[in-house]
Amino acid sequence: MEPITGAEILVRCLKEEGVEYLFGYPGGSVLHIYDELYKQEDVHHILVRHEQAAVHAADGYSRASGKPGVVLVTSGPGVTNAVTGIATAYMDSIPVVIFSGQVPTALIGNDAFQEVDTVGITRPCVKHNFLVKDVRQLAETVKKAFYIATTGRPGPVLVDLPKDVTITKAEYHYPKKVKLRSYNPTVKGHAGQIRKAVDLILSAKRPMIYTGGGVVLSDGSTELVELTQLLGYPITNTLMGLGSYPATDKQFVGMLGMHGTYEANMAMHECDVLIAIGARFDDRVTGKIDKFCPGARIVHVDIDPSSISKNVKVDIPIVGSVPNVLRAMINVIRDEKLKPDTHALEHWWRQIDEWRGLESLRYRPSTEVIKPQFVIEKLYQVTEGKAIITSDVGQHQMWAAQYYHFDRPRQWINSGGLGTMGFGLPAAMGAKFAFPDQDVACVTGDGSIQMMLQELATMKQYRTPVKIVNLNNGYLGMVRQWQEFFYQKRYSMTYFEALPNFVMLAEAYGHVGMRIEKPGDVEGALREAFAMKDRTVFLDFITDQSENVFPMIPSGGGQNEMLLAERDEMVSTHEEGMVLV
Amino acid sequence: MNNNNRHLISILMENEAGALSRVANLFSARGYNIESLTVAPTDDPTLSRLTLVTSGNEQIIEQIIKQLNKLIDVVKLIDLSETDAIERELMLVKTRATGEQRAEMKRLAEIFEGHILDVTDSTYTIELTGRSEKLDNFLRAVEKDAILEVVRSGTTGIARGQKALHA
Numbered sequence: 001m002e003p004i005t006g007a008e009i010l011v012r013c014l015k016e017e018g019v020e021y022l023f024g025y026p027g028g029s030v031l032h033i034y035d036e037l038y039k040q041e042d043v044h045h046i047l048v049r050h051e052q053a054a055v056h057a058a059d060g061y062s063r064a065s066g067k068p069g070v071v072l073v074t075s076g077p078g079v080t081n082a083v084t085g086i087a088t089a090y091m092d093s094i095p096v097v098i099f100s101g102q103v104p105t106a107l108i109g110n111d112a113f114q115e116v117d118t119v120g121i122t123r124p125c126v127k128h129n130f131l132v133k134d135v136r137q138l139a140e141t142v143k144k145a146f147y148i149a150t151t152g153r154p155g156p157v158l159v160d161l162p163k164d165v166t167i168t169k170a171e172y173h174y175p176k177k178v179k180l181r182s183y184n185p186t187v188k189g190h191a192g193q194i195r196k197a198v199d200l201i202l203s204a205k206r207p208m209i210y211t212g213g214g215v216v217l218s219d220g221s222t223e224l225v226e227l228t229q230l231l232g233y234p235i236t237n238t239l240m241g242l243g244s245y246p247a248t249d250k251q252f253v254g255m256l257g258m259h260g261t262y263e264a265n266m267a268m269h270e271c272d273v274l275i276a277i278g279a280r281f282d283d284r285v286t287g288k289i290d291k292f293c294p295g296a297r298i299v300h301v302d303i304d305p306s307s308i309s310k311n312v313k314v315d316i317p318i319v320g321s322v323p324n325v326l327r328a329m330i331n332v333i334r335d336e337k338l339k340p341d342t343h344a345l346e347h348w349w350r351q352i353d354e355w356r357g358l359e360s361l362r363y364r365p366s367t368e369v370i371k372p373q374f375v376i377e378k379l380y381q382v383t384e385g386k387a388i389i390t391s392d393v394g395q396h397q398m399w400a401a402q403y404y405h406f407d408r409p410r411q412w413i414n415s416g417g418l419g420t421m422g423f424g425l426p427a428a429m430g431a432k433f434a435f436p437d438q439d440v441a442c443v444t445g446d447g448s449i450q451m452m453l454q455e456l457a458t459m460k461q462y463r464t465p466v467k468i469v470n471l472n473n474g475y476l477g478m479v480r481q482w483q484e485f486f487y488q489k490r491y492s493m494t495y496f497e498a499l500p501n502f503v504m505l506a507e508a509y510g511h512v513g514m515r516i517e518k519p520g521d522v523e524g525a526l527r528e529a530f531a532m533k534d535r536t537v538f539l540d541f542i543t544d545q546s547e548n549v550f551p552m553i554p555s556g557g558g559q560n561e562m563l564l565a566e567r568d569e570m571v572s573t574h575e576e577g578m579v580l581v
Numbered sequence: 582m583n584n585n586n587r588h589l590i591s592i593l594m595e596n597e598a599g600a601l602s603r604v605a606n607l608f609s610a611r612g613y614n615i616e617s618l619t620v621a622p623t624d625d626p627t628l629s630r631l632t633l634v635t636s637g638n639e640q641i642i643e644q645i646i647k648q649l650n651k652l653i654d655v656v657k658l659i660d661l662s663e664t665d666a667i668e669r670e671l672m673l674v675k676t677r678a679t680g681e682q683r684a685e686m687k688r689l690a691e692i693f694e695g696h697i698l699d700v701t702d703s704t705y706t707i708e709l710t711g712r713s714e715k716l717d718n719f720l721r722a723v724e725k726d727a728i729l730e731v732v733r734s735g736t737t738g739i740a741r742g743q744k745a746l747h748a
Contacts, residue, residue, distance in 0.1 A: 119599060124610050128653040131598070148653060181748055182595055182656040306647035309640070 003169035006135040007032040010099065010166070013142040014043050016174045019070045021046055021061060021433050023054040027074020028114060029101030032166040046433070046462060049454035051078050053426035055085020055156075056452070059094050060427025063413045064388055065434035066219060068095040068150050075101040076114030080121065084420060086156050087125035091417025092240060093217055095154035097145050098126075104164040105133055118160045127155030135168040143178045152185030153304040154217055185303060189320030189328055197275075197299045197316045198332045204273035205344035206351075207233040208293075210256065210285075213240030213416065214278020214302060220244070220322030221409045224277065227326050230333060231340050234352055236264040238279050240416040243406035248385075253352060254361075257285040258553050259398045262360035262562055265551075267352055268293055269559040276300040278322045281311040282417075291558030301325045360551045360564055361402055370519050372396065372471045372543045376403035379441060379469055382526040387439040387467075388431045390414065392424035392448030395477035398549045400443040422451030425468065429455060432464040439530060441467040446499055447476045456509035459536050467529050468538045470502060473545045481548045506538035515540045585636045587616070589661040589668060589738050590646065593746055595654040596622050596629040603652050604631060613637065613645055617670075617735030628656065628748060632737040656748050665741045671708070671734040672716045673698070677727045678705040686727070693719045704729065712736075 004012075010033055014022065022045045026034045037045050048054045051073045058069025069089075073082050079100040089096045103112040119131050128148050130141050141159055149157040201207065209231075215224050221244045228235050228251055235245050236256040245252055254261030256268055268274070274296040279285070286292040289311060298314040300307075301322060308317040318325050332338070363373045376399050379387075389404055390413040391397040397414055406412045413431060415423040428442035449470055459466060471477075480494040503513030512535050516525045522541065529537035550565035594600050601620055608615050616634040623630050635645060642660070649655055661668070678686045678700075690697055690707045693715065699706035709716055713736050720731065740746070 120602070123599070123603065123606055180653070183653050304651070306644065306651050308647075310644060310647075313640070 001171045001173075003171050005032065005036075005169050006138050006161070006166040007036040009135070009138050009170065009172050010142065010161070011036045011040060011043065012172060013139055013174055014070065017068075017142075017146050019043050021058075022070050022072050023048055023058045023061075023430070024072030025051050025054055025074065025078060027076075027078050027101060029075040029103060029163045030072060030161075030166070032163065033072065033099075033101070033161070045072070046458065048426065048458050050452070051081035052085045052422065053452055053455045053458070055082050055089060055096060055098065056420075056423050056426035057430035057433075057455075058096050059085065059089045060390060060413055060430030061434045062094050062096060062430075063427070064410055064431035066410065067434075068097055068146060069430065071096060071098040073098065073100050074114065075103055075118065076116050078114075079118045080116060083121060083125065086122055086158065088415050088418045088420040088423060089156040090125045090127070092213060092415065093154050094156065095149040096156040097149050098156060098158040100158060100160050102131070102160045102162040105162045106164070108162065118158070122158050125156070126158050129158040129160065131160045131162075132165050133162065135165050135170040138165065138170070139172060139174050140178065143175050144180065147178050148180075148183065152183070153214075153307075186305075186319045187303070187321045187324055189301070189318045189325035191328070193316060193318045194325060194328045195332060197318060198329055198338065200273055200297060200299060200316060201231070201275055201329075202333070202338050202340050204233075204271075205341060206267075206270055206272045206348045207231070207275065207340070207345075208267050208271035208273070208296070209233050209235040209275045209277065210238070210268065210279055211235065211241045211244055211277040212238040212279025215241055215244040215322050216409045218278065218303065218322040219409070220278065220326060223323045223326035223330065227330050230330060232342070232345055233275075233340070234267055234349070236260070236268065238282070238285055238416075239401055239414065241279065242401060242412045243409045246407040247405035248407055253356070255401055256559075257282075258287070258555075259402065259549050259551065262358050262551055262564065263352055263355035265553065265559040265562055266355045270351070271296050274298045276314070277326070278302060280307045283311070286311060287553045287555070287557050287559050287561075291561075293559070358564070360562070363547075363550075363565060366544065367519055369544045370516065370522060370541055372399050372473070372541075372547055373403050374519060375469065375471060375522055375541050375543065376400055376443065378523045378526055379443070380404045382523065382530055383439055383441065387411075387441050388413065388428075388435060390424045390428040390431060390440070390442045392442075392444040392451075393419045393421045394445050394448060395481065395547075395549050396443050396445045396448075396471040398478075399471070421448040424448060425452045425466070426455050428466040429459055429462075429464045432466055433462075436464075439467070441469055443469045443471070445477060446470060446472040446474060446496060453505070456506065456511060456536070460510045463534065465532070465534050465536045468536070470538065470540045471543050472499070472502070472540050473543045473547070474499060475545060477547075478549070484548070485554070502538055502540040506536075511536040511538055513538045513540065515542065517542045585638060586642070587634060587636045587662065588642050589666065589736060590633050590635065590649070590658060591661050591738060591746065592631040592633070592649060592658040593623070593656045593748060594629050594631060594652075595656065596627050597654060600629060600654040601631065603654055604633075604649065607648055607652065608635070611644075611648065613641065617733075619735040619737045625748070632735070634736050657746055659740065659746050661738045661740060664744070666738045667741060668712050668736050668738040669710055670713045670716055670736045671710050672719070673732040674707045674709065674720070674723075674728065675730040676705050676707065676723060677703060677729060679703050682727060686723070689719070689722055693722075695719070
């Protein structure tokens with residue numbers, strides 16, 4: 001076999017992996033690779049305007065499609081810019097493979113131009129990383145990178161490529177399969193544990209199903225819906241799990257956690273058996289840990305053993321992939337014709353419906369000023385609940401999660417773990433690449449959108465029409481809300497005294513801009529924007545500056561200590577709670 | 582439950598650049614404590630054996646073990662504190678050895694089954710191996726101002742009986 005260069009090997013590997021899109025930005029150390037990309041047409045390189053956006057776009061593409069996202073950046077600043085994107089993907093367990101250029105092996109450690117210790121810098125925020133020092137190991141390393149990124153609990157994997165490795169030649173051989181003696185994730189759940197779990201689940205008087213992003217990532221939605229409906233139990237989703245169970249179904253009690261619904265949090269607090277699936281008992285969900293589900297025995301299904309009993313001690317742990325374990329549970333229940341306690345369940349549902357009756361997501365409508373919640377409700381109506389929605393981070397993110405009812409997995413894309421402002425726009429672009437025929441909207445705020453604005457140029461270049469729903473209140477709203485409640489309204493650095501004219505800005509990038517100031521114009525503007533199928537439209541909604549996200553569990557509070565809009569006096573949280581963010 | 586117990590964890594991992602820093606990084610990133618750490622390749626040059634001493638309550642130790650297992654480079658590990666195990670640490674001590682001290686120091690080294698590896702007209706360099714407590718006891722037995730330098734390897738260990746950790 002004719003030896004070929006490392007750059008050629010890399011591009012061939014990408015083709016073998018079926019990579020459609022490579023999000024990246026060129027530079028000195030990756031020139032050989034870019035030269036190879038130039039010579040072929042199978043892998044489409046998307047030239048972003050900032051490396052952070054490359055990773056967010058690949059991440060958004062992956063979250064929407066289920067396929068791994070792929071990134072190529074140069075050494076030094078190229079990779080340090082990418083770090084926020086990598087950490088974002090890591091916290092939400094998104095399979096992204098990042099190729100980074102590196103200075104030639106002979107110069108590593110010499111403080112060469114555009115040199116950083118990439119493997120060192122990224123180590124804490126990747127599932128694994130590699131430095132390829134010998135071109136003969138390149139193909140196998142690429143195979144390993146994709147394998148590790150996409151199996152077990154997924155996550156980002158980085159491959160650092162010194163420039164000389166990309167020009168040195170070797171014979172090309174791409175392994176069909178790789179086996180790592182040190183990495184062998186458990187997929188199939190333990191039958192004995194599953195049996196025990198089923199017994200506990202069916203013995204429940206006040207059961208609660210609590211599911212997270214793991215259901216989405218493992219494509220376990222079908223099994224989740226089947227099991228939940230077989231049992232007739234109430235179900236709540238975490239922020240990351242929204243869409244894995246249809247939000248419009250009557251068994252769905254809404255999102256839980258800090259800004260979850262009253263019924264979801266109360267049902268969590270009062271349940272006697274908690275069935276946690278692909279969720280990790282994050283602090284935004286549990287509130288104060290010693291007040292969490294005080295009377296519950298807990299079953300926890302997760303592919304990552306380290307997620308189990310990390311924050312909350314569980315009674316029946318099951319390590320395995322969600323669809324596998326849930327299918328096994330369904331089979332046990334069906335085969336043995338087991339039935340839940342329907343009498344107790346009826347009683348439990350009456351209680352939950354009573355909590356529901358409080359309508360914790362009710363807000364005071366206005367004909368004068370645009371309420372942000374109202375914009376999301378209209379967005380939901382206009383898109384008939386079918387659009388892929390990405391968000392940035394802050395109040396708008398919570399409102400999108402609360403008022404857009406996601407009925408299918410991979411429809412809701414947001415940075416839940418790291419909470420990265422700036423994620424929404426490039427992620428929307430990535431999602432649009434995955435599904436060019438679907439409507440994609442980025443719900444954002446005037447703070448977040450300014451962190452990745454430059455990607456408007458990328459979206460123009462590649463014609464990825466996204467509808468940007470900017471909930472513009474002139475404030476960093478979520479921080480402002482905390483300052484209002486807990487810092488006696490000392491609004492330190494949360495008001496933007498200068499904002500750009502977003503309409504002109506959108507137009508400057510070649511897109512359509514719209515400014516909407518009256519509640520009566522909201523729906524019309526949205527309809528007009530979504531009718532422009534081939535255009536990116538920036539909808540700048542001027543919203544109520546004082547609106548807050550409710551319900552809210554102030555940190556340090558238990559799940560049953562929620563504050564509801566306009567009903568409770570906001571009291572300053574106690575000292576212990578102030579320590580928690 | 583909240584007792585901070587000492588644990589000796591022994592890890593078999595891929596002998597690759599950066600593998601050690603992955604372990605060290607994990608401990609610092611998650612706020613776990615490392616009291617000592619020793620590492621060297623095994624008879625199989627593709628594998629390294631890393632032994633560390635840490636402490637924490639049951640829940641913390643469980644997390645440490647799970648997080649270590651999650652590292653891609655970790656092949657296998659064992660918590661030697663949970664089994665019957667042999668523990669050893671090596672210590673090199675340079676002491677003053679002048680006048681009457683000279684005979685006294687030699688006697689002390691013999692009691693602790695140490696070897697004097699290097700001699701000058703005013704110093705001894707003594708090698709000692711054993712459980713960490715034994716080495717602590719030696720240091721306590723020596724007059725404080727007689728100690729010039731102490732070098733300890735950190736504890737390593739192996740399970741008793743037929744049980745063996747291999748890839």
